[in-house]
Amino acid sequence: MPEGTAILAHQFDDLKQQHEADTLGMWVFLGTEVLFFGGLFTAYTIFRMLYPAGFAEGSLELDVLIGTINTMVLLGSSFTMAMAVHSAGTSNRRLLVFFLAATIVLGTVFLGFKSYEYTHKWHEHLVPGLNFSLQGEHAPQVQLFLVLYFVMTGLHAIHMIIGIGALTILLTLSYRGRFHAAHYRPIEIFGLYWHFVDIVWIFLFPLLYLVNRHH
Numbered sequence: 001m002p003e004g005t006a007i008l009a010h011q012f013d014d015l016k017q018q019h020e021a022d023t024l025g026m027w028v029f030l031g032t033e034v035l036f037f038g039g040l041f042t043a044y045t046i047f048r049m050l051y052p053a054g055f056a057e058g059s060l061e062l063d064v065l066i067g068t069i070n071t072m073v074l075l076g077s078s079f080t081m082a083m084a085v086h087s088a089g090t091s092n093r094r095l096l097v098f099f100l101a102a103t104i105v106l107g108t109v110f111l112g113f114k115s116y117e118y119t120h121k122w123h124e125h126l127v128p129g130l131n132f133s134l135q136g137e138h139a140p141q142v143q144l145f146l147v148l149y150f151v152m153t154g155l156h157a158i159h160m161i162i163g164i165g166a167l168t169i170l171l172t173l174s175y176r177g178r179f180h181a182a183h184y185r186p187i188e189i190f191g192l193y194w195h196f197v198d199i200v201w202i203f204l205f206p207l208l209y210l211v212n213r214h215h
Contacts (some may be wrong), residue, residue: 005187025209026189030196044148054141059211069156070113074198081194088184100171109163114157149208
């Protein structure tokens with residue numbers, strides 16, 4: 001494909017229509033994701049109101065330092081993703097490849113820390129239903145908190161894994177010179193997904209890790 005040539009799929013009349021369809025499709029998808037995570041956030045809010053002491057105790061079982069590091073890692077990945085979109089828009093293939101690779105690395109670091117957290121919870125016998133032995137007045141409520149923790153962060157991690165897979169494909173195509181100023185919509189559209197995943201974590205971090213930490 002010659003440099004500066006955009007790709008028009010056969011089902012569209014022109015590039016403008018194609019771009020609008022791409023954007024609408026991603027926003028509709030993200031809207032369904034908001035509803036999906038919104039249900040989990042609602043359940044969390046209800047149970048936290050019902051069992052504030054148990055949720056506060058459960059939060060203390062989480063490693064706030066690792067949570068903070070992972071938050072900074074994801075914020076950094078949002079920056080590198082935004083720079084990848086900018087690089088694609090200016091036909092800078094070298095920087096595009098670099099920033100996509102950096103985003104993959106940061107996403108992998110995040111998953112590495114999360115895997116360490118999960119392993120640590122197993123060794124501490126804090127995995128509900130499989131390996132849970134915490135005793136105490138609020139043990140059932142702590143177990144409920146940890147169920148929500150594993151479900152919410154686990155689903156977020158799955159989204160991260162999917163994102164890294166998509167990034168790997170985009171990185172390969174970018175290295176081959178498939179994206180440039182006239183054709184970089186796949187990079188731009190995927191950037192919306194990646195930023196959404198990062199935003200979900202921005203909500204998960206204080207809700208799970210910072211419950212009553214000021215006390």
